[in-house]
Each structure stands twice: as structure tokens, then as C-alpha cells.
Amino acid sequence: MTPPGPDDPAPASEAMSEESAAPAPLSHAERLWRIRHSCAHVMAQAVQEIFPEAKLAIGPPISDGFYYDFDLPRPLTPDDLEEIEERMKRVVKGNHEFRTWEVPREEALTYFRERGQDYKIELIEDLGEESVRFYQQDTFVDLCAGPHVRRTGELKAFKLLKVAGAYWRGDSDRPMLQRIYGTAWKNKTDLAAHLEQLEEAKKRDHRKLGRELDLFSFHPESPGAPFWHPRGWQVYRELRRLWSELHDEAGYVEICNPLIYNKSLFEKSGHWEHYNEDMFKLESEGETFCLKPMNCPDTMLYYKTRRHSYRELPLRVSEGQHLHRNELSGALNGLFRVRQFAQDDAHIFVTEEQIESEISNVIKLIDRLYGLFGLSYRVFLSTRPEKFMGDPALWDRAEADLASAIEANGLEHRVKEGDGAFYGPKIDFEVTDSLGRKWQCATIQLDFQLPLRFELTYTDRDNQPRTPIVIHRALFGSFERFIGILIEHVAGAFPTWLAPVQLMLLPINDACAPACHEAAASLRTAGVRVEVDDRSEKLGYKIRESELRKVPWMAVVGHKELESGLFSVRSWQHGDQGSMSLDALTTMLSERIRERAFDVELQTIAWSEDEDEDVLETAPSY
RNA sequence: GCCCACGUAGCUCAGCGGUAGAGCACUUCCUUGGUAAGGAAGAGGUCACGGGUUCAAGUCCCGUCGUGGGCUCCA
Numbered sequence: 001m002t003p004p005g006p007d008d009p010a011p012a013s014e015a016m017s018e019e020s021a022a023p024a025p026l027s028h029a030e031r032l033w034r035i036r037h038s039c040a041h042v043m044a045q046a047v048q049e050i051f052p053e054a055k056l057a058i059g060p061p062i063s064d065g066f067y068y069d070f071d072l073p074r075p076l077t078p079d080d081l082e083e084i085e086e087r088m089k090r091v092v093k094g095n096h097e098f099r100t101w102e103v104p105r106e107e108a109l110t111y112f113r114e115r116g117q118d119y120k121i122e123l124i125e126d127l128g129e130e131s132v133r134f135y136q137q138d139t140f141v142d143l144c145a146g147p148h149v150r151r152t153g154e155l156k157a158f159k160l161l162k163v164a165g166a167y168w169r170g171d172s173d174r175p176m177l178q179r180i181y182g183t184a185w186k187n188k189t190d191l192a193a194h195l196e197q198l199e200e201a202k203k204r205d206h207r208k209l210g211r212e213l214d215l216f217s218f219h220p221e222s223p224g225a226p227f228w229h230p231r232g233w234q235v236y237r238e239l240r241r242l243w244s245e246l247h248d249e250a251g252y253v254e255i256c257n258p259l260i261y262n263k264s265l266f267e268k269s270g271h272w273e274h275y276n277e278d279m280f281k282l283e284s285e286g287e288t289f290c291l292k293p294m295n296c297p298d299t300m301l302y303y304k305t306r307r308h309s310y311r312e313l314p315l316r317v318s319e320g321q322h323l324h325r326n327e328l329s330g331a332l333n334g335l336f337r338v339r340q341f342a343q344d345d346a347h348i349f350v351t352e353e354q355i356e357s358e359i360s361n362v363i364k365l366i367d368r369l370y371g372l373f374g375l376s377y378r379v380f381l382s383t384r385p386e387k388f389m390g391d392p393a394l395w396d397r398a399e400a401d402l403a404s405a406i407e408a409n410g411l412e413h414r415v416k417e418g419d420g421a422f423y424g425p426k427i428d429f430e431v432t433d434s435l436g437r438k439w440q441c442a443t444i445q446l447d448f449q450l451p452l453r454f455e456l457t458y459t460d461r462d463n464q465p466r467t468p469i470v471i472h473r474a475l476f477g478s479f480e481r482f483i484g485i486l487i488e489h490v491a492g493a494f495p496t497w498l499a500p501v502q503l504m505l506l507p508i509n510d511a512c513a514p515a516c517h518e519a520a521a522s523l524r525t526a527g528v529r530v531e532v533d534d535r536s537e538k539l540g541y542k543i544r545e546s547e548l549r550k551v552p553w554m555a556v557v558g559h560k561e562l563e564s565g566l567f568s569v570r571s572w573q574h575g576d577q578g579s580m581s582l583d584a585l586t587t588m589l590s591e592r593i594r595e596r597a598f599d600v601e602l603q604t605i606a607w608s609e610d611e612d613e614d615v616l617e618t619a620p621s622y
Numbered sequence: 623g624c625c626c627a628c629g630u631a632g633c634u635c636a637g638c639g640g641u642a643g644a645g646c647a648c649u650u651c652c653u654u655g656g657u658a659a660g661g662a663a664g665a666g667g668u669c670a671c672g673g674g675u676u677c678a679a680g681u682c683c684c685g686u687c688g689u690g691g692g693c694u695c696c697a
Contacts (some may be wrong), residue, residue, distance in 0.1 A: 062695045123697055132697080143697050162690030165625025172693075176625045179692070206692095211633075220670085220688045230689060328623055328695080509654040536654070544658035558656060568657080576657065 008029035016520040031149075032186060037157045038098065038137075038148040039088075039184040040068045045140035047072075047180070050080070056142065057119040057168055057177050064194060065158075065183035069166055071119070072178050081160045081180070087210070088158070095153035096138040100146055102131045107537075108143065119168065121377030128556060155189035160185035170355050171225060201435055206487035208335040212240075213492055213549060215500070216335070224332040224339030228479060231500035235486075238498050239479055240320070241343050242372070242596065250365055252316040252346055257298040263288040268453060280324050289326035295345045296472060300454040302348060308458040310351060313468060314358045318346035335484030348471040349456070355398055355469065359427070359444060361407035362473050366429055366442045367409065369475050373425035373486060374598045377442075379411050382419035382426045389422055390448040398427050398469075400444050423449035424469075433489040434602040441477040441485070446470075493550040493572060495600045496592040503530040503589060504546040508539055508558030516557050519567075519582055526586045547572060552599070555585060573601055 026034070040059035043066070048054050051072050059068030105124060108131075112120040120143050124132055125436070135144040137152050151154065159182060166179040172564050185191040201206075210216045217234030218225070228236055247254065249401055258551055266272040269456065270292070271279070280291040292298060299317055308315065320342050350358050370377055384395045395474065402425055406413045415425070424446035430438050447470040450456075457465040476482035486494075496502050503523065505516040513534040523530045533542045545553050556568040566579035580588070592599055 058694085058697060060694090060696065065696090078627095120697080127697075135697095142697080146697090151674040162691060163626065167624075167695045169696070172624060176693080178625075179690085218689085223688070329688090330623065330625090334691090506657085508656055538653095538655045538660065539657060540655085541659055542657095547658055554657085555656065560656085570657065610687075 028186075033061050034147055034149045034154060035158075035186060036184045037065040037144075037146075038152070039155055039182060040066040041135065041137060041140060041144070041148065041288060042088050042091045042097075042152055042155060042182060043084060043160070044068050044070075044142060044181060045091055045138060046084040047579070048140065049087055051169060053116075055117055055119055058123070058407050059142075065161070065181060067179050067181045069165075069177040069179045071168075071175060076163045076178055077253065079593045080440075081163065084180070085160050088155075088160075091138055092152045092155045094138055095151045097151050098135055098137045098146075098147075098148040100133055100135045100144075103134050104131045105129060108132045112142075112143070115398070154408055155184065157186065157188045158182055159191065159195065182505070187622050195437055199438070201488070204488045204491040205334075206336075206484040209487050209492040210335070213500075218247075218334075222340075223329065224327060224337075226335060226340075230484070234500040235483060235494065235498055236479055239476070239483070243320070243476070245364060246369065247316075247318050247346070250316070250361065252318045253317045254320070255299070255302055257292075257295070257302065257319060257321060259291055259324075260289050261292055261298065263290050265292055265301070266298050269300070269450065271297065278325050278327070280326050292321075293323055293325045295321065295323070295343065296347060296450060296470070298453075299347045300376040300450060300456065300470075301425075303456055304454065304528070308349070308468075310458055310460045310466070313349055313351055313458060314354050314467075315349040316346060317348070318344075318348065320344055323478075335480045335487075338478075338480050341478040341480040343474045344476045345474050348473065349451075349458070349468040350471060351458075351460075351466070352394070352397070352469060355446065355471075356401035356405050356408075358392045358471060359402055360408050362444050362471070363405060363409045363411070363427075366475050367411075368552075370429075370431060370442075370594050373489065374596060374600065374602055375433065375489065377429045377431045379406055379413035380416050380419075380428045380430065381406065381413050382416040382421075382428065384425060385420055385422060387417045387422055388420070390424070394448060399446075402427055402444075402446070421445060421447075431485070433485060434491075434604045435488070436604075437488075439485050441482060442475045443473065443477070445472040447472055450571075465555070489602070491603060493552070493600060495592075495596070495598050496552045496589065497596045499550075499552050500529065501551045502528050502547070502593070503555060503585075504551045505530060505532045505540045506539060506546070506554055506556050507532065507534055508556065510534070510536060512557050512559070512562060515562055519555075519557070522582065523586055523589070526590050528586065528589045543570070553589065555580075 037060065040061065044056055044059055047068070047070055048056070051070075053073060055071035057069035057071065059066065108124055112124070123143060132143055133145055135142055135148060137148075161181045161183055164179045164181065165176050168174040168177055183191065183194055185194060186360055210232065212231050213231060215235065216226045217226050219227060226232075244254070262381055263272055263281070266275070266279070275293060279293050282289045282291070299319060303315075309490065322340055322342050324340050327337060331337055332339070348358055348362075367378075381399070383399050384392070388395065403413070406427065416428075426443060426445040428440055429442035430440050432438055450470050451467050456468055456470075458468050460466045486498075494500070505520055507513040507516045513532065516532045516534065520530045520532050533545065535542070543554065549570055552572045554570040554572075556570065558568075561567050561579070564579070566581055566587055569577040569580045569585060571577050591597075
């Protein structure tokens with residue numbers, strides 16, 4: 001059959017509406033998926049009305065919304081978005097039916113050839129099916145597997161958000177298209193909640209807070225490398241201290257290796273072949289050196305400095321040196337994507353039998369760590385990919401060990417089939433922050449290959465050399481990125497133990513300042529980070545300043561306090577806390593600090609995340 | 623790297639061909655004040671950098687650097 005033109009809807013006998021096709025009740029996720037997918041089509045119609053010569057690429061639903069890629073004669077402006085949105089609303093008002101029908105491959109190709117829709121042609125050719133499916137609403141026809149909502153009138157709540165460049169099929173050698181992103185929900189309430197969440201995210205952007213709270217800065221002289229200011233570095237130091245304590249307790253040893261290596265090291269590890277482009281390189285005396293992009297190869301060198309017995313394993317070696325990766329300039333993003341950073345890295349050398357228990361140990365460490373920050377997380381197990389190295393039987397056993405280590409810790413996990421690295425399976429931890437955003441932080445990766453490449457051995461019970469297995473693992477991921485996540489998670493208001501300044505003493509007038517300095521000295525001895533705001537300003541002014549700096553605790557000291565010996569304590573979150581002796585105040589603070597109490601009330605925003613998180617998994621695969 | 627946008631005082635921004643502006647922050651002085659901004663004065667900018675157009679360029683054009691949004695969540 002010939003696909004119907006805009007004024008020639010498909011014959012009723014051949015056209016099928018979703019109404020008759022899908023009698024089963026839809027899950028919430030499925031409905032959202034359809035709404036978003038349908039919005040993409042309506043948007044494409046609007047764009048095509050404005051630019052009849054527009055070439056359409058793809059327009060799928062994504063989490064929170066949808067996008068569509070277009071090849072257009074000129075760049076889009078924000079005004080264009082408004083017009084497109086207006087036109088979309090008109091289509092919605094028309095309450096047009098979504099119709100669908102099968103089209104034989106050749107006819108579909110002819111249809112799109114006549115219209116110069118090169119990308120659609122390529123899609124059909126790549127599909128390699130005998131027939132494809134068309135969808136139509138109002139005047140707009142598109143190649144699409146569907147399904148969609150029944151009528152455009154069901155698209156009640158959407159908003160176009162931004163225009164971005166996107167390569168056709170994500171390939172930098174192919175044309176750059178213009179992508180319009182939109183968000184769509186089942187009703188206006190959900191849409192408003194989502195927009196509010198976006199607003200809130202903007203407010204607590206770590207780059208903005210980093211400047212406002214004087215934590216760090218970036219400079220063109222070293223793009224992608226954070227300059228840590230005293231307050232930000234204090235947070236960094238505190239996290240490092242925590243990290244060292246946890247690892248000392250857990251039986252790790254820490255080493256400190258060089259930053260610069262002859263490229264031969266990376267030839268041996270295989271990075272030179274695969275990672276070359278991402279490394280910073282230096283020349284010296286005719287030799288090529290690289291700033292190390294990861295700690296594994298040089299940790300292997302450490303292992304090889306002497307012979308090892310099976311009695312030493314598991315050998316847990318941590319290293320937190322700075323790493324450099326020459327990330328694409330356009331990929332840099334605050335603390336989230338930097339060129340210089342430190343991973344809280346460790347490599348554990350184990351025997352095959354030790355995998356399960358050692359993985360379990362790492363999981364416990366991660367669980368303990370995240371608990372300190374009020375972060376919940378999910379666990380993913382990635383299994384053997386199609387292209388892999390090593391013994392399949394070893395893979396199978398290792399995967400089973402990883403799964404049972406997860407279960408032994410009472411955790412649930414999802415399997416990402418075939419998503420492991422070629423050198424071994426892995427477990428990823430994805431934390432959810434207070435705004436419901438997900439971040440992949442901790443990772444545990446088994447490596448069967450690196451020990452072989454470096455010819456690592458240990459001497460087993462029977463006096464025979466055996467090859468150990470290496471476990472790569474990081475808990476925070478990188479300190480830089482984790483601090484960025486943390487800043488946004490707590491909106492800049494750190495728990496007491498992490499706060500750059502934990503207590504601000506506020507003398508009511510100049511006469512009370514000396515007493516404050518005395519108290520400050522005593523508090524510092526007790527390990528409290530305290531400052532005295534002894535400027536000749538009014539109390540209200542100083543309080544405001546400390547509030548804006550998100551200092552968790554303040555103590556007002558005036559004549560009253562000096563006479564009674566009781567300080568007026570105020571907390572950042574809850575205001576006036578009544579009076580307290582210096583001793584009691586010191587005890588209260590040092591307890592919180594010692595326990596690393598998460599004394600932060602997270603301000604969360606309602607979002608429908610749990611309802612749509614399975615959208616992609618339950619959706620048809622094409 | 624690529625597409626688009628942006629770059630004016632430390633920060634947030636106004637100015638968009640005709641002699642650089644505001645608020646906050648900063649400095650000095652007055653004020654010694656009790657739970658989120660006391661008052662006055664002052665200092666501070668080659669308008670990112672480099673070219674070009676023009677009698678005249680933060681303002682228009684080109685390039686460079688940086689920043690921001692993105693660049694498979696694949697019909």
C-alpha cells in the first residue's frame with residue numbers, strides 16, 4: 001500500500017488505532033513512556049511545520065521526557081522553542097488520533113526518498129526488516145515502532161527545555177544535528193514538581209555554591225583542575241582522613257607512587273594502545289612520559305618489588321595520588337568532570353577462593369561509608385561481555401561469587417548482562433541524592449588480565465607459583481566528584497564534622513572579643529574548627545553572615561554570657577538553642593565530630609522517580 | 623574535539639555604535655549595637671584576549687581562550 005499523505009489518512013481497514021490494539025491496562029511507567037514518545041512526535045510535527053525542509057532523525061522518550069534530533073537550515077533560538085511549543089499545543093488541542101499501520105520496506109523507502117528524509121532511509125535500511133511501521137497524528141507521519149497514546153489530547157503536561165547539538169548516531173564523524181529536549185508528565189502537577197526540582201538543582205549547583213562558600217575555583221590557566229580554597233580543602237582533608245581511618249581499620253596498606261611514567265609502563269598495561277589519547281604526555285631526553293591516568297599499572301610495579309606468599313593474601317594496597325586525564329575540553333564540568341583528580345583507589349590481590357569474602361568486605365566498607373552521608377544506593381552486577389579475555393569457567397565462578405557476596409550483605413542487585421569489562425566482571429554502586437538524582441560512585445572490578453600482563457605471582461601452599469586476581473575498587477569514585485555530589489546533596493550545608501568552620505563565636509561588642517578568642521583557643525584544643533567574628537558589626541549582621549556561609553553552629557557572647565559563663569548557642573538549621581556552658585558546648589560538638597554524625601536535615605523534593613525508573617526496561621526494545 | 627549560547631568591577635547583573643553603571647562585597651571614618659543587612663565617604667574596569675569594519679566599537683564582523691547546555695537513554 002501507499003502510505004497516506006497528510007490529507008489522505010490510512011483506510012480504516014488497514015489503519016489500526018492504539019485503542020483496539022491495546023486493551024490491557026497500562027502501567028504508570030508504560031503510560032509515561034507513551035506520553036513522552038508521543039510528545040516527541042508532536043514536536044517533530046511542529047518543527048516540520050516551521051521548517052518544511054527539516055530532516056528528521058530520531059525522537060525517543062528518555063527519563064523525565066523526550067528529545068528529537070533534526071537537521072535544520074539554521075540554528076534554533078529560544079524564540080523558536082516558544083513557537084514550537086505553541087504549535088504543539090495546537091496539535092494537542094486538535095485531539096488527533098494516533099494511527100499506525102504496516103508498510104512494506106520498499107514502499108517505506110520510497111516514501112521517505114520522495115521527501116528527502118535521508119536519516120529515516122538509513123534507519124529503515126539498517127533495520128533490515130521486510131516491513132516497518134508508520135505512525136500518524138494529524139498531518140504528521142513518522143517511522144516508528146510505537147506504541148503511542150491514543151489521541152494527542154492526552155498530552156497534557158510538557159515543556160521544551162533546551163536545544164543542544166548531537167551527532168547523528170552519536171558518531172563524531174557524522175553530521176551534527178540539533179536536538180530539542182523536552183519534559184513530559186501525565187499531569188500539570190507532576191510537571192510543576194519536576195520543574196521545581198530543576199530550579200532547586202540550579203540553586204544548589206556545586207559550582208555556584210563553591211564560589212559562594214569560597215570552597216574552590218577554576219582558572220583558565222589550568223582548565224578542568226580545581227583550585228581548592230582553605231574551606232574546600234578542609235572538606236577534602238576531612239574526607240581523606242575518614243578514608244584513611246576506614247582503610248587502616250580494614251587492613252589496607254597505603255603507598256604513594258610517582259605521577260609520571262615512561263610510556264613503556266602503559267604499553268605493558270595496554271593503556272597506551274587504548275587510552276593514549278586521554279593521557280597527558282611529556283618529552284624528556286627523547287623519551288615519552290605520561291602523567292598517570294590511573295593507579296593500577298604502577299601498583300603492579302609495587303607488587304613486583306618482592307616475592308609474595310599465599311599467606312599475605314589478600315593484600316590490600318591503597319593509593320590516592322593525583323591522576324590526570326586529558327578529557328575533551330567540552331566534556332569538563334565543574335567538579336563532576338575534571339582533568340586532575342584523586343581516586344580513593346585500592347587494589348586487592350587475592351586468590352580465587354578469596355574473591356567472595358573480600359568482595360563482601362569491600363561492600364561492607366561502602367555501606368558504612370555511604371551511611372555517613374545519608375545516601376541510599378543501588379547495586380548493579382555487570383557480567384561477561386561478548387568480547388572478553390580469560391577462562392569462561394573462571395568468569396562464571398567469579399560472577400557467582402560477586403552475586404553471593406552482595407546477597408550475604410542483605411542487598412538486592414540488578415544484573416547488567418554483558419556489561420562487564422573485557423578483563424573481568426564488576427559491581428557498580430549508584431547513589432541517589434536528596435533530589436533523587438543518581439550518581440555512579442563506588443565500583444568494584446575484578447581483573448583477570450592485568451596480573452597476567454605484569455606476570456604477577458605468589459607462591460602457593462604447594463610451593464608452586466600462581467597468578468593472583470586483582471580487585472580494583474574505589475568507594476567515593478574520586479574525591480573531587482564526590483565533594484561535588486555532596487555539596488549538591490546537602491545544598492552546601494555540611495554536617496558538623498565536615499563543615500569547614502564548625503562554630504562561629506559572635507562577640508556582641510568589642511569588649512567581649514578577647515573572651516571569645518580565649519574560648520576559641522580552648523575549643524581548638526578539643527578539635528573544633530572555630531572562628532571568631534570580632535568585626536565591629538551588629539549581632540544581626542554577623543549572624544546573617546554566618547547563616548549565609550552555612551556555618552552549622554554559632555555562639556553569641558555578650559556581657560550576660562560572660563557573667564553567667566553560659567554561651568547562647570544557635571544552630572544554622574534551628575536557630576536559637578538556649579544557653580550552654582563552654583564545656584557542654586565543647587562536648588556537644590566534639591561528640592558530633594567524633595561520631596561523624598550526619599546532623600543535616602536534607603531538604604528533599606517530591607519527585608515521581610520510583611514510578612518511572614523502569615520505563616526504559618519495560619519499554620519495547622526498539 | 624564538535625554544535626549552540628555566553629564572557630562588562632571580587633560576586634550578581636544593567637548598558638547593545640557617541641565621554642563605563644547599579645546592588646552586594648572591599649577600604650576608611652562614625653556607631654559598641656542582643657539572634658538574618660546601622661550610617662557616611664572612598665577605592666575598584668584596556669568592557670576575556672587578538673585582529674578587522676567605522677569619524678567613533680562593551681556594543682557590528684572574524685579568530686583565539688575560557689565558561690555553560692549537549693554530543694545513542696539509539697524508529
